[in-house]
Amino acid sequence: MENLPPLPMLLMAGVFAFFVIRALPSAVDMLKNGPKGSAPEWLNAALLLIAVAAFVLFLMSLA
Amino acid sequence: MQNTGPVVRTNESALATNKVLRNTYMLLAMTLLFSAAMAVVSMVLNLPSSISMVAFFGALALVWFVLPRVYDSAAGIYVVFAFTGLLGLAIGPTVQHYLNYPNGSQIVATAMGGTGTIFLGLSAYVLTTRKDFSFMGGFLFVGLLVAIVAMIANIFLQLPILSIALSAAIIMIMSGFILYDTSRILNGGETNYVRATVSLFLNIYNIFQNLLFLIGMGGDD
Numbered sequence: 176m177e178n179l180p181p182l183p184m185l186l187m188a189g190v191f192a193f194f195v196i197r198a199l200p201s202a203v204d205m206l207k208n209g210p211k212g213s214a215p216e217w218l219n220a221a222l223l224l225i226a227v228a229a230f231v232l233f234l235m236s237l238a
Numbered sequence: 239m240q241n242t243g244p245v246v247r248t249n250e251s252a253l254a255t256n257k258v259l260r261n262t263y264m265l266l267a268m269t270l271l272f273s274a275a276m277a278v279v280s281m282v283l284n285l286p287s288s289i290s291m292v293a294f295f296g297a298l299a300l301v302w303f304v305l306p307r308v309y310d311s312a313a314g315i316y317v318v319f320a321f322t323g324l325l326g327l328a329i330g331p332t333v334q335h336y337l338n339y340p341n342g343s344q345i346v347a348t349a350m351g352g353t354g355t356i357f358l359g360l361s362a363y364v365l366t367t368r369k370d371f372s373f374m375g376g377f378l379f380v381g382l383l384v385a386i387v388a389m390i391a392n393i394f395l396q397l398p399i400l401s402i403a404l405s406a407a408i409i410m411i412m413s414g415f416i417l418y419d420t421s422r423i424l425n426g427g428e429t430n431y432v433r434a435t436v437s438l439f440l441n442i443y444n445i446f447q448n449l450l451f452l453i454g455m456g457g458d459d
Contacts, residue, residue, distance in 0.1 A: 183288070183291045184393050185393070186291075186295075187291075187393065188390045188393045188394075190295065190298060191386050191390050192390055194302075194386065195383050195387060195390075197302075198379070198383060201379070202376065202379040202380045202382075202383055203380070205375050205376035205379050205380075206376030206377065206379070206380050207376070209372070209373070209375050209376040210370075210372050210373045210375075211373055212373030212374065216369075216371075217373075219369070220371060220374055220414065220417065223360065223363065223413075223417065224410050224413055224414060227356055227360070227409065227410065227413045228406070228409075228410065230352070230355065231352070231406070231409055231449065231452065234348055234349075234352045234449065234452075234453055235452055235453055235455075235456055236456075237348055237453075238341070238344070238345055238348065238453045238454070238455075238456030
């Protein structure tokens with residue numbers, strides 16, 4: 176029992192689980208039937224996210 | 239008589255998009271200020287983390303059960319302020335925790351500046367290039383759910399390395415959502431500025447919270 180997280184954290188885990196169960200069908204539907212991107216579009220998005228990651232690493236190095 | 243129908247419709251559509259965009263950014267600015275003010279109130283009153291937790295659950299209840307019913311009415315704006323205010327109260331103790339570090343004010347300022355830079359940079363990119371990022375929706379949504387499942391697991395596992403990886407993943411996912419949400423507004427996929435504001439607010443809030451955690455790790459003795 177002493178290894179269990181405190182009650183608020185258990186409550187939060189329950190709330191998150193509820194959200195996942197509630198949102199999963201629409202997420203899967205979006206993935207299957209949503210618009211599909213071309214390779215250059217994905218590359219463009221990936222480059223932007225890599226730039227964000229590099230910026231976050233830079234900010235972490237400042238601290 | 240010339241047929242100007244499509245031109246008129248295009249102009250009307252562009253005007254409507256600009257109106258949604260303008261209203262969204264105006265409401266977003268006001269809610270961010272209000273949320274920051276509530277975070278300051280929470281810090282000044284030194285609210286315990288239990289109150290912060292209650293505020294967080296209250297905000298979740300509003301965004302899941304109340305907001306979807308009032309998006310199209312004037313009440314939606316009041317509920318958005320209540321929602322963002324509760325999230326401000328909820329984040330207050332976390333910000334206070336980092337402010338207690340020796341270089342706490344620098345950590346918080348860096349996280350705020352970093353969040354602002356990420357948001358403005360990505361938004362400016364979408365607004366200037368007008369590229370459509372709607373193809374990312376399914377991928378981001380599923381990625382978010384996977385991250386939440388990992389968060390649930392980490393509540394029990396308590397692995398610091400997983401916390402770091404999750405924070406980094408959530409920053410990436412929320413950055414992707416900024417591209418997705420902004421391009422949806424710009425391309426007419428989102429016509430409700432209250433809903434658009436809530437989406438962008440949540441992106442900014444989550445980036446700030448996780449950036450604070452990652453930057454705060456360096457300042458934690």
